[in-house]
Amino acid sequence: MKRKAIESRSATWPHYDKLIEDGINKAKCKHCGKVLLADSTKNGKNGLNKHLKTFPKNPNKVNNFNFNYKQSNLNFPLEGEIRDGAIWTFDQEVSRRALVEMLILDKLPFCFVEKEGFKKFMKEIQPLFRVPTRRIVTRDCYVVFGEERQKFMKYLKETSPRVCLTT
Numbered sequence: 001m002k003r004k005a006i007e008s009r010s011a012t013w014p015h016y017d018k019l020i021e022d023g024i025n026k027a028k029c030k031h032c033g034k035v036l037l038a039d040s041t042k043n044g045k046n047g048l049n050k051h052l053k054t055f056p057k058n059p060n061k062v063n064n065f066n067f068n069y070k071q072s073n074l075n076f077p078l079e080g081e082i083r084d085g086a087i088w089t090f091d092q093e094v095s096r097r098a099l100v101e102m103l104i105l106d107k108l109p110f111c112f113v114e115k116e117g118f119k120k121f122m123k124e125i126q127p128l129f130r131v132p133t134r135r136i137v138t139r140d141c142y143v144v145f146g147e148e149r150q151k152f153m154k155y156l157k158e159t160s161p162r163v164c165l166t167t
Contacts (some may be wrong), residue, residue, distance in 0.1 A: 012048050089126045099132070100140040110134040110141075 015029035027038035027048055036047055038049065103112060111134050112118060122129050132140070156163060 012052070015052055016048060051111065064121060090126065092128075094129060095126070095129050096132060097144070098136060100144055103137065104141060110137050113137050 015026075015030055016036075016038070017030060018038070019028055020025040021035075024037070025039040026035050028035050028166055029051060034051065036103065038048060038050060102108070103110065114134055119131055122131055
């Protein structure tokens with residue numbers, strides 16, 4: 001049984017017609033007619049992208065097709081730096097709360113905080129952060145659960161007088 005053909009998701013292909021010559025996959029540029037190798041396992045799309053980028057009548061400017069693959073820099077605030085109109089400072093409790101929320105949202109085990117890789121990562125990212133033990137994280141999770149439970153109960157009381165649950 002032959003596999004179903006998958007539609008190409010690349011923004012490169014609208015600029016080319018697919019060809020097969022002598023059993024070799026090729027692509028013909030719709031703008032200049034040049035034929036390029038286009039075997040996905042051997043050539044990839046880099047040659048096709050480079051052709052479009054250097055093409056004199058670059059269609060990418062019209063189609064807003066971005067060929068800038070340079071990774072942008074992340075700017076993290078430094079201790080005491082003014083960020084969004086406020087002075088940023090490190091807060092252990094806020095960081096612990098964020099750690100607990102990450103464990104809950106990503107369904108990670110509590111022992112995750114005691115793994116060597118995580119400790120090394122945190123030491124590089126924020127040396128001031130004291131990584132809590134899994135027992136402390138477990139207690140923090142129960143605190144978050146209690147807070148969320150109270151919020152949910154308050155929501156139910158305020159929004160709807162009757163709730164009907166069925167299973």
